Amino acid sequence: LLCGALLPLYKYRCIFSGSGDCLPINIDGGIWGIFFSEILRNGLVVAIAILLLSFFGYLRYYSGGGAGIAESMGGRLLTRESAASLSERRLLNVVEEMALAAGMAVPPVYLLDGEKSINAFAAGLTPESAVIGITKGAVENFSRSELQGVIAHEFSHILNGDMRLNLRLAGMIFGLYCLFRVGQELLSINSHVRFEGGKRRGGSSQIMVIALLFFCIGLLGFFASRLLRAAVARQREYLADASAVQFTRDNNCFLQRHGSLAI
Structure with missing residues (x-):
């Protein structure tokens, strides 16, 4: 969620002058010069607002x-x-x-x-x-x-805490996806600010390393976590069926149910 809220930080690629010209961000001061620049401070305000709205939306959805x-x-x-x-x-x-x-x-x-x-x-x-x-x-x-x-x-899903587990897995997948998007946006920024007027500008190598790190970890983690979630969900469904047989003491009800669904 935090990574997703910070995405607006990386959406600002240029500052528009009064004449309408697009001026590239100056990164001669290195990576800290970028993070403390005026445009990113404005982006931070937007990111915090999105984070707060998401948090209160979460509370409203689950408070009941x-x-x-x-x-x-x-x-x-x-x-x-x-x-x-x-x-x-x-x-x-x-x-x-x-x-x-x-x-x-x-x-x-x-x-x-x-x-x-x-x-x-x-x-x-x-x-x-x-x-x-x-x-x-x-x-x-x-x-x-x-x-x-x-x-x-x-009832088995309730007793085994499957809803909470699914929420945690969904949060992990979303967080890794946001990490991938942050890396993607950083790479996009680097391609815009690395060259100005056909000349290479310094200070972008640190961003490139961080961007590639976020991009690779986020992308690989996203697909791996989706596979993990599918495997966990399958096993929890098997456990729920087994627990249901224990509660009903009748395995024929599942054969009848699956037959009805097939029809």
Whole structure:
């Protein structure tokens, strides 16, 4: 996030004079001359503003826990009083059964009425703030045993802390991508300021080394972390299925569920 916020520092490649001419940045003072130049001080203000906006946006998104995420997706809190159909009451019964089997408190249930597709999710960084969301299509099309398998699967994600793990992996990937972009922008700046009037200007070798370092680490780390995330996600899904079999004590529900999804 910090690397992403600092990108505006490197977007300023020239200073425009009153006549409209583009004057290259003078880097004769070396790398410190660049970082303390007037144009980069202005860029720092923009970077800090972006960082603060991103931070407050993060707080707003996660301050409500899983409930805030589910509501942002169009979910409706489902309670005994608001359950209007037999399928909705059956869903609440299944959630209570799986909570008892998993040995945890019953989480709030959010129903996505506008989604006719078959899907379910767990949201929230801690078991105390976690909720379970499920689409209308899943509630209407799954049998009771299939619904048990899906809900038990989501309970496993909550108990194993998979949501927090996914957030950390996503942050790592984004940070490495921003590092790559910083290196890319530094290389672009170096190509603009290395020569002025056909003559080589000094002080750019340090920037070139840093730019190449950021570029290579960010690029390689970005692709490596994506592969790592895919491998971790696959293993966590296997673990969730295994835990769901333990909670439901019925492996046939998964065969039925996969058969329904295939159809």
